[in-house]
Amino acid sequence: MKAQVLVVMVITVVTTALMSALPAKAVEAQVWAFLYADRLATASYQPANQAASRPDIRSSVTRTSTGAYRVNITGAGSPGVPIVTAVGGSGVHCQLTRFGQNGTAEDVLVNCYSGMQPRDSKFTLSFFYSAPPDSGAPGAYGYVYNNEPKLTTYVNPPLRYNSTGGNVEIYYNPAAGIWTARFFGQAFINIAGSVQVSSAGPTPARCAIFQWYPHELGADAQVRCDPLSAAAGPPQWTLVYMHERSIVGDRNGFFGYLQANQPTSPSYTPNPDRNRAPNGLLHRITRSGPGVYQVEIYGPLKAPNTVHLTVNGNTSAFCNIVGWTLKPGSQPAGLIDITCFDANGTPADNWFSLAYYSP
Structure with a gap:
């Protein structure tokens, strides 16, 4: 009996030593979190549409003044970076004021503007560390x-x-x-x-x-x-x-992206090289007026999810997400409404790149 116990102990010690000698599991998305801040004038709240790489990571949003928000991501403190996108059709843009670790949390300050003037706005925000x-x-x-x-x-x-x-x-x-x-x-x-x-x-x-x-x-x-x-x-x-990876680096779940490269076309399928959907499908875009577009998302999609948008080109123009709608069990599975503006805030046709993720 003692010999059996000794053998078990030796095996345990050797196994533990081998495991400790192995490199840490490779990961391209060690910490991530996203949220949709959809209550532009609420003092403080936890967004309903949010997700993270671990269940202990949760995000809250505090409005500190007109157009100024503090996003606290508990449990996510790490040397990563965020991306933010304004949501709304009024020509407002949102940007990062500053961000950094606050103990075990990550604090991200977001400011939104109409031109130079602070303006309350909804926004999407993603944070990622690989x-x-x-x-x-x-x-x-x-x-x-x-x-x-x-x-x-x-x-x-x-x-x-x-x-x-x-x-x-x-x-x-x-x-x-x-x-x-x-x-x-x-x-x-x-x-x-x-x-x-x-x-x-x-x-x-x-x-x-x-x-x-x-x-x-x-x-x-x-x-x-x-x-x-x-x-x-x-x-x-x-x-x-x-x-071939999501905006947070994770490959689990559903993700895709596209570059809208025909700004005046009434309806088209963007270049397949920059038009990625699950299951080999392709997204489509329709235009209903100057700078007004709807992206048809094909493939699986569910809530919670995040969407980000950036104008493309050597331009001072900018684009906003107006909103999005999920259509579970049908194709397209989602519709994302977008408005692009010239530098003065007037709707205008533009190229843009879009990325979405649903874990």
């Missing part, structure tokens, strides 16, 4: 926070992720007002995927994805921003690149 090594899942995924926008060359900013393990570098052309975020790695060398960007900082600014394209060393995503204050310098921004 830890190397990557899982090796198909596609490519990366994000970066440009907290030094005046640097002409910024190698490996502190808040970044590259699913290939390669560098993330940012190059700034002050004369053109264009930044290029380069994700190094073979998996990034394609014309597919989607890119989202959010401006960040204490003064109003809007950012666009000028374009993204393959590079011999990886992929380049170009950003153009417009500070709305003449006294403000180049704004900070956060950016996420995804190819």
Whole structure:
């Protein structure tokens, strides 16, 4: 009997030692959370439409003044980055004021503006943190926070992720007002995927994805921003690149994206390289007036879910999500209404990139 106990103890010790020697499980979405802040004037609440990578992660929204909100994501404190998108048809844009860890929580301050003026608004917000090594899942995924926008060359900013393990570098052309975020790695060398960007900082600014394209060393995503204050310098921004992965890096659940590249067409199917839906389906877009679009989402989709949107091009225009409707058990499974505006807030036709996720 003693010999049997000794054998069990030895096996247990050896097994434990082997397990401790193994590398941590690779994961491209270690911490994530999203929410739809749909009560634009409520003092404090927990959004009904929210989800996270763990059940102990919960988000609450506090309105601190007109157009100013504090999002507290309990249990999610980590060196990740957020993305925010305004929801509403009134030409309001939302941006990140600042964000960071607050103990075991993540605090994200969001400000929304109509031009230069603070304005209450609904918004979607996603926060994500990925830890190397990557899982090796198909596609490519990366994000970066440009907290030094005046640097002409910024190698490996502190808040970044590259699913290939390669560098993330940012190059700034002050004369053109264009930044290029380069994700190094073979998996990034394609014309597919989607890119989202959010401006960040204490003064109003809007950012666009000028374009993204393959590079011999990886992929380049170009950003153009417009500070709305003449006294403000180049704004900070956060950016996420995804190819065959969701906006939070997770591959579980349902996710998709598209680039709307025919802004005056009454109805069309966007380029399949940048039109990703579950089960090999393709999304469609209809246009009902200047800058007014509806995206038809095909494939499985359910609540809770999140949607993000960025205008594309070398433009000072911007786009809002007006709202979305789920249609369970039918196709299309969801309808997302969008309005795009010129720099003055007048509805105008524009290219845009859209990404959604339903875990």
